[in-house]
Amino acid sequence: MNIENFIPINTLVTHYKVELTFFNNLSELGLVEIQTVEHIQYIHQDSIYEIEKMIRMHQELDVNIEGIDVVFNLLQKIDALQKELINVRNRLQLYEN
Protein backbone atom coordinates (compact mmCIF):
# COMPACT_ATOMS: atom_id res chain seq x y z
CA MET A 1 0.00 0.00 0.00
CA ASN A 2 1.20 3.46 -0.87
CA ILE A 3 1.15 5.43 2.39
CA GLU A 4 1.73 8.80 0.79
CA ASN A 5 -1.77 10.10 1.54
CA PHE A 6 -2.07 8.38 4.89
CA ILE A 7 -1.46 9.87 8.30
CA PRO A 8 -0.24 7.79 11.24
CA ILE A 9 -2.84 7.69 14.01
CA ASN A 10 -0.18 8.56 16.58
CA THR A 11 0.32 11.92 14.90
CA LEU A 12 -3.42 12.60 15.19
CA VAL A 13 -3.55 11.42 18.80
CA THR A 14 -0.85 13.93 19.73
CA HIS A 15 -2.28 16.72 17.66
CA TYR A 16 -5.86 16.48 18.83
CA LYS A 17 -5.03 15.35 22.36
CA VAL A 18 -7.38 12.38 22.19
CA GLU A 19 -6.90 8.79 23.34
CA LEU A 20 -5.88 6.14 20.86
CA THR A 21 -8.94 4.18 21.94
CA PHE A 22 -11.10 6.99 20.56
CA PHE A 23 -9.96 6.11 17.03
CA ASN A 24 -10.34 2.39 17.65
CA ASN A 25 -13.87 2.92 18.92
CA LEU A 26 -14.74 5.02 15.88
CA SER A 27 -13.32 2.27 13.69
CA GLU A 28 -15.38 -0.41 15.46
CA LEU A 29 -18.54 1.55 14.72
CA GLY A 30 -17.47 1.89 11.09
CA LEU A 31 -17.07 5.66 11.36
CA VAL A 32 -13.43 5.67 10.26
CA GLU A 33 -11.31 3.26 8.29
CA ILE A 34 -7.97 2.37 9.83
CA GLN A 35 -5.24 0.81 7.66
CA THR A 36 -2.36 -1.04 9.26
CA VAL A 37 1.00 -1.21 7.53
CA GLU A 38 3.92 -2.84 9.33
CA HIS A 39 2.18 -2.50 12.69
CA ILE A 40 1.56 1.20 12.23
CA GLN A 41 -2.05 2.37 12.04
CA TYR A 42 -2.96 4.98 9.45
CA ILE A 43 -5.95 7.02 8.40
CA HIS A 44 -6.43 8.34 4.87
CA GLN A 45 -6.15 12.11 4.71
CA ASP A 46 -9.47 12.41 2.92
CA SER A 47 -11.24 11.29 6.08
CA ILE A 48 -9.61 13.98 8.24
CA TYR A 49 -12.44 16.41 7.60
CA GLU A 50 -15.01 14.03 9.08
CA ILE A 51 -12.68 12.96 11.88
CA GLU A 52 -12.18 16.57 12.94
CA LYS A 53 -15.94 16.97 13.07
CA MET A 54 -16.19 13.88 15.29
CA ILE A 55 -13.43 15.17 17.58
CA ARG A 56 -15.12 18.55 17.88
CA MET A 57 -18.40 16.90 18.77
CA HIS A 58 -16.62 14.80 21.35
CA GLN A 59 -14.52 17.56 22.89
CA GLU A 60 -16.69 20.62 22.52
CA LEU A 61 -20.13 19.11 22.93
CA ASP A 62 -19.45 16.09 25.15
CA VAL A 63 -21.05 13.72 22.64
CA ASN A 64 -20.00 10.10 23.11
CA ILE A 65 -19.09 7.72 20.29
CA GLU A 66 -22.59 6.27 19.96
CA GLY A 67 -23.98 9.78 19.88
CA ILE A 68 -21.53 10.69 17.12
CA ASP A 69 -22.76 7.69 15.13
CA VAL A 70 -26.36 8.87 15.48
CA VAL A 71 -25.44 12.47 14.58
CA PHE A 72 -23.54 11.36 11.48
CA ASN A 73 -26.44 9.28 10.26
CA LEU A 74 -28.75 12.25 10.69
CA LEU A 75 -26.27 14.60 9.01
CA GLN A 76 -26.20 12.28 6.01
CA LYS A 77 -29.96 12.47 5.86
CA ILE A 78 -29.85 16.27 6.07
CA ASP A 79 -27.32 16.32 3.26
CA ALA A 80 -29.53 14.14 1.06
CA LEU A 81 -32.58 16.26 1.88
CA GLN A 82 -30.75 19.50 1.13
CA LYS A 83 -29.71 18.14 -2.26
CA GLU A 84 -33.25 17.04 -2.95
CA LEU A 85 -34.53 20.46 -1.93
CA ILE A 86 -32.19 22.16 -4.42
CA ASN A 87 -33.37 19.82 -7.17
CA VAL A 88 -37.00 20.41 -6.33
CA ARG A 89 -36.47 24.18 -6.24
CA ASN A 90 -34.77 24.04 -9.63
CA ARG A 91 -37.69 22.05 -11.02
CA LEU A 92 -40.16 24.44 -9.46
CA GLN A 93 -38.76 27.22 -11.65
CA LEU A 94 -40.28 25.39 -14.60
CA TYR A 95 -43.73 26.20 -13.32
CA GLU A 96 -43.07 29.70 -12.11
CA ASN A 97 -43.08 32.77 -14.31
Add this chain to the structure above:
Amino acid sequence: MAFIDYYKVLGVDKKATEAEIKKAYRKMARKHHPDLNPNDKEAERKFKELNEANEVLSSPENRKKYDAHGENWQHADQYEQSKRQQQQYNGRGQQADYGGGFSGGADYSDFFESMFGGRSARGSGGGRTAQFKGQDFNAELHLDLKDVYTTHKRTLTINGKNIRLTIPAGVENGQVIKITGHGAAGSGGGPKGDLYITFTIDNHTAFKRDKENLYATVDLDLYSAILGGDITVDTFDGQVKLKIAPGTQNGTKVKLKGKGFPVYKKENQFGDFYITYEIKIPTSLSEKEKELFTELSKLKNL
Protein backbone atom coordinates in the same frame (compact mmCIF):
# COMPACT_ATOMS: atom_id res chain seq x y z
CA MET B 1 -22.06 49.42 17.57
CA ALA B 2 -24.55 47.94 19.99
CA PHE B 3 -24.27 46.58 23.48
CA ILE B 4 -24.60 42.77 23.61
CA ASP B 5 -26.33 41.22 26.57
CA TYR B 6 -24.20 38.10 27.01
CA TYR B 7 -26.45 36.81 29.79
CA LYS B 8 -29.37 36.91 27.40
CA VAL B 9 -27.30 35.18 24.69
CA LEU B 10 -26.68 32.26 27.03
CA GLY B 11 -30.15 32.51 28.55
CA VAL B 12 -28.89 32.77 32.12
CA ASP B 13 -29.53 35.03 35.06
CA LYS B 14 -27.06 37.76 36.02
CA LYS B 15 -26.42 35.89 39.23
CA ALA B 16 -25.67 32.61 37.43
CA THR B 17 -22.81 30.55 38.85
CA GLU B 18 -19.84 29.46 36.76
CA ALA B 19 -21.30 25.96 36.58
CA GLU B 20 -24.64 27.28 35.36
CA ILE B 21 -22.94 29.35 32.70
CA LYS B 22 -20.92 26.39 31.52
CA LYS B 23 -24.03 24.21 31.40
CA ALA B 24 -26.00 26.83 29.50
CA TYR B 25 -23.16 27.31 27.01
CA ARG B 26 -22.89 23.56 26.38
CA LYS B 27 -26.60 23.25 25.86
CA MET B 28 -26.76 26.15 23.42
CA ALA B 29 -23.61 24.98 21.64
CA ARG B 30 -25.18 21.58 21.03
CA LYS B 31 -28.03 23.35 19.29
CA HIS B 32 -26.10 25.87 17.20
CA HIS B 33 -22.76 24.12 16.57
CA PRO B 34 -21.82 24.58 12.88
CA ASP B 35 -21.00 20.88 12.55
CA LEU B 36 -24.61 20.10 13.39
CA ASN B 37 -26.04 22.83 11.18
CA PRO B 38 -24.43 22.44 7.76
CA ASN B 39 -24.85 25.39 5.38
CA ASP B 40 -26.68 27.40 7.99
CA LYS B 41 -25.28 30.91 8.23
CA GLU B 42 -27.69 31.87 10.99
CA ALA B 43 -26.48 29.00 13.19
CA GLU B 44 -22.89 29.99 12.48
CA ARG B 45 -23.60 33.55 13.58
CA LYS B 46 -25.33 32.35 16.73
CA PHE B 47 -22.48 30.01 17.55
CA LYS B 48 -19.97 32.85 17.30
CA GLU B 49 -22.14 34.93 19.59
CA LEU B 50 -22.33 32.04 22.04
CA ASN B 51 -18.56 31.62 22.08
CA GLU B 52 -18.10 35.29 22.64
CA ALA B 53 -20.59 35.26 25.51
CA ASN B 54 -18.86 32.24 26.96
CA GLU B 55 -15.44 33.84 26.71
CA VAL B 56 -16.65 36.82 28.62
CA LEU B 57 -18.81 35.14 31.24
CA SER B 58 -16.69 32.06 31.94
CA SER B 59 -13.64 34.11 32.84
CA PRO B 60 -14.00 35.80 36.25
CA GLU B 61 -11.80 38.68 35.16
CA ASN B 62 -13.75 39.37 31.96
CA ARG B 63 -17.09 38.91 33.65
CA LYS B 64 -16.19 41.42 36.34
CA LYS B 65 -15.24 44.00 33.77
CA TYR B 66 -18.36 43.30 31.73
CA ASP B 67 -20.66 43.47 34.75
CA ALA B 68 -19.17 46.75 35.88
CA HIS B 69 -19.05 48.49 32.52
CA GLY B 70 -20.84 46.38 29.95
CA GLU B 71 -23.68 48.71 29.25
CA ASN B 72 -21.42 51.73 29.49
CA TRP B 73 -18.75 50.23 27.30
CA GLN B 74 -17.74 53.68 26.07
CA HIS B 75 -16.28 54.30 29.52
CA ALA B 76 -14.40 51.04 29.62
CA ASP B 77 -11.16 52.74 28.68
CA GLN B 78 -11.49 55.15 31.56
CA TYR B 79 -12.11 52.20 33.82
CA GLU B 80 -8.97 50.52 32.59
CA GLN B 81 -6.97 53.71 33.08
CA SER B 82 -8.12 54.23 36.62
CA LYS B 83 -7.45 50.56 37.35
CA ARG B 84 -3.90 50.87 36.06
CA GLN B 85 -3.33 53.95 38.18
CA GLN B 86 -4.62 52.06 41.16
CA GLN B 87 -2.35 49.15 40.41
CA GLN B 88 0.63 51.49 40.17
CA TYR B 89 -0.40 53.04 43.39
CA ASN B 90 -0.57 49.65 45.03
CA GLY B 91 2.87 48.95 43.72
CA ARG B 92 2.01 45.58 42.20
CA GLY B 93 0.97 46.17 38.63
CA GLN B 94 -0.46 42.83 37.73
CA GLN B 95 -1.71 43.03 34.17
CA ALA B 96 -4.51 40.73 33.15
CA ASP B 97 -3.20 37.96 30.98
CA TYR B 98 -5.09 37.87 27.73
CA GLY B 99 -2.82 35.37 26.08
CA GLY B 100 -4.01 32.03 24.84
CA GLY B 101 -4.51 30.36 21.54
CA PHE B 102 -8.09 30.47 20.55
CA SER B 103 -7.91 28.77 17.22
CA GLY B 104 -10.79 29.12 14.86
CA GLY B 105 -13.80 31.35 15.26
CA ALA B 106 -11.69 34.29 16.42
CA ASP B 107 -14.18 36.62 14.91
CA TYR B 108 -15.52 39.05 17.45
CA SER B 109 -18.20 41.67 17.49
CA ASP B 110 -17.23 45.33 17.60
CA PHE B 111 -18.63 45.48 21.08
CA PHE B 112 -16.34 42.69 22.26
CA GLU B 113 -13.33 44.26 20.58
CA SER B 114 -13.96 47.62 22.16
CA MET B 115 -14.12 46.08 25.63
CA PHE B 116 -11.53 43.37 25.36
CA GLY B 117 -9.34 44.71 22.63
CA GLY B 118 -10.17 41.98 20.12
CA ARG B 119 -7.40 39.86 21.45
CA SER B 120 -8.29 36.35 22.32
CA ALA B 121 -9.44 36.68 25.87
CA ARG B 122 -9.79 33.01 26.32
CA GLY B 123 -12.30 31.86 28.84
CA SER B 124 -11.93 28.78 30.95
CA GLY B 125 -14.38 26.71 28.93
CA GLY B 126 -15.13 26.32 25.27
CA GLY B 127 -11.61 26.03 23.87
CA ARG B 128 -11.79 24.99 20.25
CA THR B 129 -10.15 21.88 18.90
CA ALA B 130 -6.86 22.51 17.16
CA GLN B 131 -7.18 21.73 13.48
CA PHE B 132 -4.71 19.46 11.77
CA LYS B 133 -6.10 19.71 8.29
CA GLY B 134 -6.22 23.27 6.99
CA GLN B 135 -9.51 25.09 7.00
CA ASP B 136 -11.81 24.54 4.05
CA PHE B 137 -12.82 27.57 2.03
CA ASN B 138 -16.29 28.08 0.69
CA ALA B 139 -16.96 30.29 -2.27
CA GLU B 140 -20.05 31.11 -4.23
CA LEU B 141 -19.84 31.65 -7.95
CA HIS B 142 -22.64 33.42 -9.78
CA LEU B 143 -22.90 32.53 -13.43
CA ASP B 144 -25.37 33.24 -16.14
CA LEU B 145 -27.16 30.33 -17.76
CA LYS B 146 -25.51 31.36 -21.03
CA ASP B 147 -22.06 30.98 -19.41
CA VAL B 148 -22.59 27.33 -18.55
CA TYR B 149 -23.81 26.34 -22.01
CA THR B 150 -20.18 25.80 -22.97
CA THR B 151 -17.19 24.49 -21.03
CA HIS B 152 -15.00 27.44 -20.22
CA LYS B 153 -12.05 28.52 -18.13
CA ARG B 154 -12.26 31.16 -15.47
CA THR B 155 -9.80 32.67 -13.04
CA LEU B 156 -11.08 33.14 -9.52
CA THR B 157 -9.37 35.10 -6.80
CA ILE B 158 -9.86 33.39 -3.48
CA ASN B 159 -8.11 34.76 -0.40
CA GLY B 160 -5.67 36.64 -2.59
CA LYS B 161 -4.74 33.62 -4.68
CA ASN B 162 -5.65 33.13 -8.29
CA ILE B 163 -7.14 29.81 -9.18
CA ARG B 164 -7.70 28.83 -12.78
CA LEU B 165 -10.76 26.73 -13.07
CA THR B 166 -12.41 24.81 -15.86
CA ILE B 167 -16.16 25.05 -15.52
CA PRO B 168 -17.79 22.15 -17.33
CA ALA B 169 -20.82 22.88 -19.46
CA GLY B 170 -24.10 21.86 -17.87
CA VAL B 171 -23.27 22.80 -14.29
CA GLU B 172 -26.47 22.97 -12.26
CA ASN B 173 -27.83 25.68 -10.04
CA GLY B 174 -26.84 24.87 -6.44
CA GLN B 175 -24.21 22.34 -7.48
CA VAL B 176 -21.07 22.20 -5.34
CA ILE B 177 -17.67 21.23 -6.64
CA LYS B 178 -14.69 20.44 -4.46
CA ILE B 179 -11.19 21.53 -5.39
CA THR B 180 -8.79 19.52 -3.31
CA GLY B 181 -5.91 21.27 -1.58
CA HIS B 182 -6.98 24.85 -2.29
CA GLY B 183 -8.03 25.66 1.27
CA ALA B 184 -5.86 27.00 4.11
CA ALA B 185 -2.55 25.40 5.06
CA GLY B 186 -2.68 22.66 7.68
CA SER B 187 -0.90 22.75 11.01
CA GLY B 188 1.57 20.26 12.45
CA GLY B 189 2.17 18.68 9.05
CA GLY B 190 -1.51 18.26 8.33
CA PRO B 191 -2.92 18.37 4.81
CA LYS B 192 -4.25 21.52 3.21
CA GLY B 193 -7.93 22.28 3.34
CA ASP B 194 -10.15 22.11 0.28
CA LEU B 195 -12.06 24.68 -1.66
CA TYR B 196 -15.79 24.22 -2.16
CA ILE B 197 -17.47 26.24 -4.86
CA THR B 198 -21.24 26.53 -4.93
CA PHE B 199 -22.67 27.58 -8.27
CA THR B 200 -25.61 29.92 -8.45
CA ILE B 201 -26.93 30.05 -11.97
CA ASP B 202 -29.08 32.96 -12.95
CA ASN B 203 -31.38 32.53 -15.87
CA HIS B 204 -32.18 35.66 -17.86
CA THR B 205 -33.29 33.83 -20.97
CA ALA B 206 -36.74 32.90 -22.20
CA PHE B 207 -35.83 29.24 -21.69
CA LYS B 208 -36.58 27.21 -18.63
CA ARG B 209 -34.15 24.52 -17.66
CA ASP B 210 -34.61 21.21 -15.93
CA LYS B 211 -31.19 19.51 -15.80
CA GLU B 212 -30.34 18.96 -19.47
CA ASN B 213 -33.77 19.69 -20.89
CA LEU B 214 -34.98 23.11 -21.96
CA TYR B 215 -38.55 24.36 -22.17
CA ALA B 216 -40.07 27.35 -23.89
CA THR B 217 -43.44 28.66 -24.93
CA VAL B 218 -43.73 29.76 -28.57
CA ASP B 219 -46.47 32.08 -29.76
CA LEU B 220 -48.40 30.87 -32.79
CA ASP B 221 -50.69 33.07 -34.81
CA LEU B 222 -54.23 31.86 -35.29
CA TYR B 223 -53.93 31.42 -39.05
CA SER B 224 -50.81 29.22 -38.91
CA ALA B 225 -52.47 27.11 -36.23
CA ILE B 226 -55.57 26.62 -38.38
CA LEU B 227 -54.03 26.36 -41.82
CA GLY B 228 -50.55 25.10 -41.01
CA GLY B 229 -47.30 26.68 -42.16
CA ASP B 230 -43.64 27.28 -41.39
CA ILE B 231 -42.24 29.14 -38.42
CA THR B 232 -38.75 29.96 -37.16
CA VAL B 233 -38.11 29.19 -33.51
CA ASP B 234 -35.21 30.38 -31.35
CA THR B 235 -33.18 27.58 -29.78
CA PHE B 236 -30.56 28.22 -27.08
CA ASP B 237 -27.77 28.65 -29.61
CA GLY B 238 -29.52 29.45 -32.85
CA GLN B 239 -32.75 29.02 -34.76
CA VAL B 240 -34.69 26.16 -36.30
CA LYS B 241 -37.41 26.05 -38.93
CA LEU B 242 -40.49 24.10 -37.94
CA LYS B 243 -43.53 22.91 -39.86
CA ILE B 244 -46.85 23.59 -38.25
CA ALA B 245 -49.51 21.01 -38.97
CA PRO B 246 -52.95 22.34 -39.95
CA GLY B 247 -55.31 22.30 -36.98
CA THR B 248 -52.62 22.63 -34.31
CA GLN B 249 -54.26 22.96 -30.90
CA ASN B 250 -53.34 25.44 -28.19
CA GLY B 251 -50.85 23.90 -25.71
CA THR B 252 -49.49 21.37 -28.21
CA LYS B 253 -46.02 20.21 -27.15
CA VAL B 254 -43.21 19.49 -29.58
CA LYS B 255 -39.94 17.84 -28.66
CA LEU B 256 -36.77 18.84 -30.48
CA LYS B 257 -34.31 16.10 -29.80
CA GLY B 258 -30.77 17.14 -28.89
CA LYS B 259 -31.60 20.85 -28.89
CA GLY B 260 -31.55 21.14 -25.11
CA PHE B 261 -28.75 21.92 -22.66
CA PRO B 262 -25.39 20.11 -22.56
CA VAL B 263 -25.28 17.08 -20.27
CA TYR B 264 -22.85 17.71 -17.38
CA LYS B 265 -19.45 16.13 -18.03
CA LYS B 266 -20.68 14.22 -21.10
CA GLU B 267 -19.14 15.78 -24.13
CA ASN B 268 -21.35 16.43 -27.14
CA GLN B 269 -24.43 15.10 -25.40
CA PHE B 270 -27.42 17.33 -25.20
CA GLY B 271 -30.84 17.14 -23.66
CA ASP B 272 -34.05 17.90 -25.52
CA PHE B 273 -35.91 21.12 -26.15
CA TYR B 274 -39.64 21.11 -25.47
CA ILE B 275 -41.81 23.71 -27.12
CA THR B 276 -45.34 24.51 -26.09
CA TYR B 277 -47.42 26.40 -28.64
CA GLU B 278 -49.55 29.21 -27.40
CA ILE B 279 -52.06 30.32 -29.97
CA LYS B 280 -52.66 34.04 -30.05
CA ILE B 281 -56.27 34.97 -30.71
CA PRO B 282 -56.60 38.30 -32.53
CA THR B 283 -58.09 40.93 -30.22
CA SER B 284 -58.68 44.17 -32.06
CA LEU B 285 -60.46 43.19 -35.22
CA SER B 286 -61.09 45.52 -38.14
CA GLU B 287 -64.60 45.78 -39.54
CA LYS B 288 -63.59 43.63 -42.48
CA GLU B 289 -62.12 40.92 -40.23
CA LYS B 290 -65.20 40.93 -38.04
CA GLU B 291 -67.34 40.50 -41.13
CA LEU B 292 -65.29 37.55 -42.36
CA PHE B 293 -65.20 35.84 -38.96
CA THR B 294 -68.96 36.23 -38.71
CA GLU B 295 -69.30 34.68 -42.14
CA LEU B 296 -67.05 31.81 -41.03
CA SER B 297 -69.10 31.23 -37.91
CA LYS B 298 -72.26 31.10 -40.00
CA LEU B 299 -70.63 28.53 -42.30
CA LYS B 300 -69.82 26.43 -39.23
CA ASN B 301 -73.45 26.57 -38.14
CA LEU B 302 -74.86 25.44 -41.43
